[in-house]
Amino acid sequence: MKDFITAAVFSYPHEIAILRHLLTEAGINFYFENETITAIAPLYSHALGGIKLKVHTNDLDTVKEILKNLEDSNNLKIV
Template sequence: MKDFITAAVFNYPHEITILKHLLKEEEIQHYFENETIADLMPMYSYANGGIKLKVHPNDLDTVKEIISKLDTGTNLKIV
């Protein structure tokens, strides 16, 4: 996981709930940096630079496509 890069940054835990499911469904290895602290103290998310979605560089294009579809192709939008 040391080679993972930031694919997207979110401010609140509720923004990543559906995205987590979609990434697991596509079997893309990922993790959300700062997710736990944002759950415990939501306003600290800004101080820590947000909740960062980390993925392997080989999966970056697929992840960006998933985020794009989620943001434009459905009624479920990333806030």
């Protein structure tokens, strides 16, 4: 995909579940590189460089804001 860059990197598939919903809701074009292989073989995640969130360069600022809001949210802590 031309003009797509890595906006964030995650280690495990469960870390991207809510983010996928937020990006879709915002109408942002994205894909997760290495998502399928890490779902099948989670220990490969580090060897592959993690699950990379790829977004178009025009959407990068919006994605960074979504990531910041997600990180700052106190409602999404895992117990």
